[in-house]
Amino acid sequence: MSKPVKAVGLLSGGLDSTIAAAMLMRQGIEIQGLTFYTGFCVVEHNRRSKTRKRKKPVRNEALQAGARLDLPVEMIDISGPDYLKVLTDPKYGYGKTVNPCIDCRIFMFRRARQYMDEIGAQFMFTGEVLGQRPMSQRRQPMNVIDRDAELDGLLLRPLSAKRLPPTVAEEKGWVDREKLGDIQGRSRQKQMELAEEYGIEDYPSPAGGCCYLTDANFGRRILDFFEYEGKENLTMDDVMLLKIGRHFRVKPDVKVVMGREEGENKFLERYAPGRWRLETKDVTGPTTLVEGHPTDDDLRQIAGMTVRYAGSKADPGTPVACRYEETERILEPAPVEEAVVEEWRI
Amino acid sequence: MIQPVLTLDTYGLLCPVPIMKTAAAIKEISAGEVLEVLADDPQILEDMPAWCASNGHALLDTIEEDEEFRLYVRRVK
Numbered sequence: 367m368s369k370p371v372k373a374v375g376l377l378s379g380g381l382d383s384t385i386a387a388a389m390l391m392r393q394g395i396e397i398q399g400l401t402f403y404t405g406f407c408v409v410e411h412n413r414r415s416k417t418r419k420r421k422k423p424v425r426n427e428a429l430q431a432g433a434r435l436d437l438p439v440e441m442i443d444i445s446g447p448d449y450l451k452v453l454t455d456p457k458y459g460y461g462k463t464v465n466p467c468i469d470c471r472i473f474m475f476r477r478a479r480q481y482m483d484e485i486g487a488q489f490m491f492t493g494e495v496l497g498q499r500p501m502s503q504r505r506q507p508m509n510v511i512d513r514d515a516e517l518d519g520l521l522l523r524p525l526s527a528k529r530l531p532p533t534v535a536e537e538k539g540w541v542d543r544e545k546l547g548d549i550q551g552r553s554r555q556k557q558m559e560l561a562e563e564y565g566i567e568d569y570p571s572p573a574g575g576c577c578y579l580t581d582a583n584f585g586r587r588i589l590d591f592f593e594y595e596g597k598e599n600l601t602m603d604d605v606m607l608l609k610i611g612r613h614f615r616v617k618p619d620v621k622v623v624m625g626r627e628e629g630e631n632k633f634l635e636r637y638a639p640g641r642w643r644l645e646t647k648d649v650t651g652p653t654t655l656v657e658g659h660p661t662d663d664d665l666r667q668i669a670g671m672t673v674r675y676a677g678s679k680a681d682p683g684t685p686v687a688c689r690y691e692e693t694e695r696i697l698e699p700a701p702v703e704e705a706v707v708e709e710w711r712i
Numbered sequence: 713m714i715q716p717v718l719t720l721d722t723y724g725l726l727c728p729v730p731i732m733k734t735a736a737a738i739k740e741i742s743a744g745e746v747l748e749v750l751a752d753d754p755q756i757l758e759d760m761p762a763w764c765a766s767n768g769h770a771l772l773d774t775i776e777e778d779e780e781f782r783l784y785v786r787r788v789k
């Protein structure tokens with residue numbers, strides 16, 4: 367018997383990529399799953415920040431899909447300076463917020479192609495559906511992505527294959543094009559039918575916004591960072607902080623990040639070195655970090671804001687401990703007006 | 713008694729990072745040997761069984777003590 371044809375499948379763990387994998391497995395293709403860690407994943411981040419005692423466990427869907435289909439999944443860490451460049455200088459611009467989806471796909475597909483060669487796979491595939499996403503899953507961007515990622519026809523999109531030109535996998539007869547999908551558009555009906563046919567249960571609901579870069583709040587914060595701190599200075603630590611808490615731009619060189627609950631407060635504590643850290647004394651309240659160079663007056667106002675967010679237990683005038691490295695000062699700030707806070711909010 | 717030949721400390725790291733580190737560490741040991749993973753992100757209780765199942769390794773035991781976890785993974789292939 368000849369060796370089975372091997373393919374690398376980009377798995378998000380969602381229904382589409384799971385079905386795409388199942389479709390090819392039925393054609394006898396040996397599949398190696400692949401998923402990327404970008405550092406912008408919402409699920410991962412929510413776990414990071416929220417208090418740990420939660421009722422419903424969060425799962426890594428790509429790993430779950432691998433376990434469900436009994437196929438190996440490799441996870442590649444692409445977070446870091448090269449991926450950040452995709453975000454700060456995308457050749458093809460942003461989608462609705464700061465999502466550089468086309469450049470991001472090119473980056474991932476290029477890496478996947480490299481991985482494909484490393485493990486001796488013949489082609490790769492995704493669960494993409496033509497016309498499902500506005501930015502990266504239309505015909506023209508798909509062509510751009512394939513060209514720039516130098517895929518040479520080696521990327522198959524099984525769910526929409528019949529609506530796309532034949533790829534190498536079809537031309538070489540590794541897969542039977544007739545048995546591939548002709549799905550197009552946003553409806554999930556056909557995918558649900560296929561899931562039933564393949565006996566795939568327990569798949570995650572189409573969450574959509576699983577990437578922070580598509581989140582409007584996060585987008586505003588990133589743009590604020592670009593404007594006041596310079597996009598060339600963005601690091602993964604900044605990204606971590608941008609994802610968390612409430613953010614206020616007090617002055618061009620003073621920014622405040624404030625925890626919204628215990629988990630976030632704890633998380634922020636790790637970033638205290640090199641920053642001012644404010645906390646209400648005697649009553650529980652948010653952990654507030656100050657970036658930049660606050661004056662005494664700024665600190666007093668930020669302390670007032672910290673009291674404001676400490677909730678009903680904190681009276682105006684509640685003392686606030688302000689620490690910077692070894693220094694500590696106690697302030698008893700005046701209340702800060704709502705309008706001022708709103709003006710600062712990013 | 714499970715006798716690990718290698719211990720991976722992932723304290724302070726959050727999944728999927730410990731899983732990516734496990735995937736790298738398992739390549740350092742031979743088939744049949746056991747890797748011990750120390751972790752404090754409870755998410756590992758979901759992700760490690762799934763990673764082992766999908767990648768064909770055996771999760772021999774998981775010990776929980778004071779919100780810290782020790783997991784024992786045997787490299788199968």
Ligand code: SF4
Pocket residue numbers: 404465466467468470471502577578579580
């Ligand atoms: S949503 Fe995020 S991960 Fe997905 S392509 Fe766009 S930028 Fe990349």
